[in-house]
Amino acid sequence: MNTPDDDWLRLDQQICFSLHAASRAFNGVYRVILKDLGLTYPQYLVMLVLWEQGELPVKKLGEHLRLDSGTLSPLLKRLEAAGLVRRERSARDERSVEVRLTEEGTALRKRALQVPRRIAGATGFDATEVRALRARLDELTSALDAAALSETPGDGRM
């Protein structure tokens, strides 16, 4: 006998809590820091993509962020209401909606430049450690995504 079920349950409990807590702690720090910019954490993620990529359709945005329209549509509406973003249906393909920054949205980037340093400061990790953690997390995500498919109950991907 090694690692009986009960121990696994206890370990799972620990990793569950740790992950959940870390995720929320991170979210909390971002929330505090982003309040200055009037952004939520997911809105910040969207803005990061837009600052990087410029204009792009909701679909592409969703692929970058792994979010679907159910999450993005209302979020983008709020960013539009805040005057940071405009949405307009593509002329070439009327199904698609192009998202692009307004002047104001573009300008916000300057103020956002201070965010990463404050976050890094909050973690107490340096750039190398951040990179290492990121690698570890990406590894985890790939494994989990791959597993999610095979775990899907009645669905071996038909």
Added chain:
Amino acid sequence: MNTPDDDWLRLDQQICFSLHAASRAFNGVYRVILKDLGLTYPQYLVMLVLWEQGELPVKKLGEHLRLDSGTLSPLLKRLEAAGLVRRERSARDERSVEVRLTEEGTALRKRALQVPRRIAGATGFDATEVRALRARLDELTSALDAAALSETPGDGRM
């Protein structure tokens, strides 16, 4: 010049995404696996605490999970509706509500014993790696929590 603002922003973008994605990927796998038990991920966390601790007041539960009554009250109501839990006001202190497992809630633990192994399988990590990751995450959470206090805008904890 070392690591200018723009690079930090790009790095932050990466760690942001990684963390957010990992958290959601984990959540997704748990969702699939827990569907068999009729539990959501946060509900599973609550049940883990109850299986471990037995009966305890909402307050204590919140401390274990770092959740407040705004989250727990409706969640516990749903667990009660599902017949897994009972809530009754403490006789000694009428402000407090004791949460305890029903027969059914206790019995569910047996079926939950398979969950951790399936999760572990999905991550592809072994017990040692899980422990290491957990340690890393806890480290991060402490740092973030500590930082959150000093980062709180107008509030140096008065």
Added chain:
DNA sequence: CACAATTAAGTTGTGCGCAATTGAATGGTG
């Protein structure tokens, strides 16, 4: 004992995340 401060749950409102559905536009096929 009376009364203010504190504490515990619950409630309300906002935003995210995801599943499922809807509606409109596009693309492929006979």
Added chain:
DNA sequence: CACCATTCAATTGCGCACAACTTAATTGTG
């Protein structure tokens, strides 16, 4: 060309997270 499948965005419904507020019980202090 007509029809069906696919694709994209939006919407609906549910649950979680958190802030702010409410209500009720308890504690502490004069």
